[in-house]
Amino acid sequence: MPVPPTGTAMPEIQLKDVEMRYPTGNTEVLALHQVSMDIAKGEFVSLLGPSGCGKTTLLRLMADLLEPTTGSITVAGESARAARLARKYGIVFQSPVLYDWRKVRHNVALPLEMMNVPKKEREERAMALLELVGLQRFADKYPWQLSGGMQQRAAIARALAMEPEILLMDEPFSALDEFSRERLNEELLSIWSKVQNTIVFVTHSIPESIFLSDRVFVLSPHPGRLSAVVDIPLPRPRTPEMRNSPLFFELIARIRDSFEGV
Numbered sequence: 001m002p003v004p005p006t007g008t009a010m011p012e013i014q015l016k017d018v019e020m021r022y023p024t025g026n027t028e029v030l031a032l033h034q035v036s037m038d039i040a041k042g043e044f045v046s047l048l049g050p051s052g053c054g055k056t057t058l059l060r061l062m063a064d065l066l067e068p069t070t071g072s073i074t075v076a077g078e079s080a081r082a083a084r085l086a087r088k089y090g091i092v093f094q095s096p097v098l099y100d101w102r103k104v105r106h107n108v109a110l111p112l113e114m115m116n117v118p119k120k121e122r123e124e125r126a127m128a129l130l131e132l133v134g135l136q137r138f139a140d141k142y143p144w145q146l147s148g149g150m151q152q153r154a155a156i157a158r159a160l161a162m163e164p165e166i167l168l169m170d171e172p173f174s175a176l177d178e179f180s181r182e183r184l185n186e187e188l189l190s191i192w193s194k195v196q197n198t199i200v201f202v203t204h205s206i207p208e209s210i211f212l213s214d215r216v217f218v219l220s221p222h223p224g225r226l227s228a229v230v231d232i233p234l235p236r237p238r239t240p241e242m243r244n245s246p247l248f249f250e251l252i253a254r255i256r257d258s259f260e261g262v
């Protein structure tokens with residue numbers, strides 16, 4: 001079970017007064033304004049908001065793929081750079097970015113190959129990861145032979161290959177139909193219950209953020225800012241029926257009301 005943030009435990013990810021401005025010609029875009037947040041170890045949080053509110057920017061800042069203009073980001077008390085160099089992050093992007101000429105198991109084993117993990121060990125680990133995401137029967141297929149949802153599961157398996165402490169997911173299921181997306185949400189929670197890492201999940205879907213998360217960080221645009229943090233008190237394990245519960249609908253309304261100036 002994820003540990004809720006307490007006053008004393010060191011946050012896994014901490015942002016303090018983060019401001020992000022992108023230079024554009026003579027002017028600049030204020031993408032994020034004064035964002036502060038704490039995420040606890042083992043927590044599942046979503047960054048939710050409409051297009052342009054800075055969700056991807058925030059995720060890239062956490063991953064040390066961007067540097068904030070001002071403010072600080074720490075991971076277990078160290079810099080985001082140190083966390084990246086220590087390979088604490090696994091990242092799943094909106095499109096699965098698999099190599100079509102490599103079999104699925106060789107795609108999953110790629111990060112292990114890059115780290116010079118011996119062949120036998122990396123093949124065993126790749127097969128265990130494929131079992132974790134329910135793709136063991138497709139290990140010898142090529143990505144183009146899989147459905148979009150299966151490709152994204154393979155991308156998740158690959159992101160988990162280095163056993164990252166933190167999994168950063170940028171709208172991983174937004175290209176899928178609603179049925180596949182809901183099933184993948186359930187599968188992701190089942191994977192997370194076994195892996196027990198910290199997940200930061202970007203989405204613009206209110207129901208998806210509620211179903212998955214312990215807490216939802218609501219972002220509003222122009223400029224991108226944190227407008228609310230909503231606790232999701234649905235019990236775990238989450239079940240598909242919970243999507244029809246009065247509490248679920250109440251949370252949808254609460255989150256909708258929390259957007260500012262959209």
Ligand SMILES: Nc1ncnc2c1ncn2[C@@H]1O[C@H](COP(=O)(O)OP(=O)(O)OP(=O)(O)O)[C@@H](O)[C@H]1O
Pocket residue numbers: 022023024029030031049050051052053054055056057058204224
């Ligand atoms: N490289 C860049 N250069 C200039 N402006 C940028 C750059 N990247 C993002 N922006 C701007 O920063 C703001 C936040 O963008 P970001 O992609 O983080 O939002 P988002 O919430 O992830 O949007 P979406 O849901 O459409 O992906 C937007 O106004 C965007 O146009």
